Amino acid sequence: MKILWTDGSASPNPGPGGYAVICDGQPVRLGREEASTNIRMEGAAMRAAMQFLAGEEGEIHSDSEFWSNVLTKWAPGWEKNGWKKKTGPIKNLNLVKELYELYRDSRVKLIWVKGHDGIEMNELTDLWANKARENEGAENVEVELVSTE
Template identity: 45%
Template structure:
């Protein structure tokens, strides 16, 4: 299902109506990929951004989407920030602090996508009121589906 954002809005109504929603996608892994982020308050889009990379991985696109989403927020702005990537959520809320303490290494080796992990973690640290949390993918949550649509826009002629 590769719906446009207009089709998403017509089809889905569930889920949170306020927050930042981020998603990444990849056609093949590695392969061409995209990312999307949308900031919504009471169902009104305040900001949205999306992009693509011709040769990437899904995790890089998920992290890029999170970076874009966090930049929507000011340092003292409180908001829920949703990602359907457990890896991204766990990286930023559980693991990155320890990796930083170890000199940006894992106990058993290197941190993958370190450039993006460091950037996302720095943005999250600068926004202590950004509550990064996991949201289930493809369960009808309107704004998570919308972020997914932004992340696959590179595959369509219409956003």
């Protein structure tokens, strides 16, 4: 079973964004978007992690409590209600739908970790997300220019 770590960043927020997916202490997916938000890049990182696993069993560790809640708590109800919520439109709906479908069809366990709390792999993933935002790749891993729309 693979254990992945994901993180996304935008600076300023909104602004240029980047994400990273780490496995065994090394980046396996890096991406960036010219105009993004932290939330979108966190979601893009989870999408890339699930695509990297490609049906394999795995864990995805993320400091995005928002996306963990979207996938495990909120999206099932939104889907039942025709992708609507009582308080207004769902932001980033295309990404929500795509990510929820990937999650629903996966063998992935999501694990939320507190961000910026000294957890070594979370800090490393944050570092690589920031490097990706600045279009800095890693050995054998280029930064993909992505769109989350």
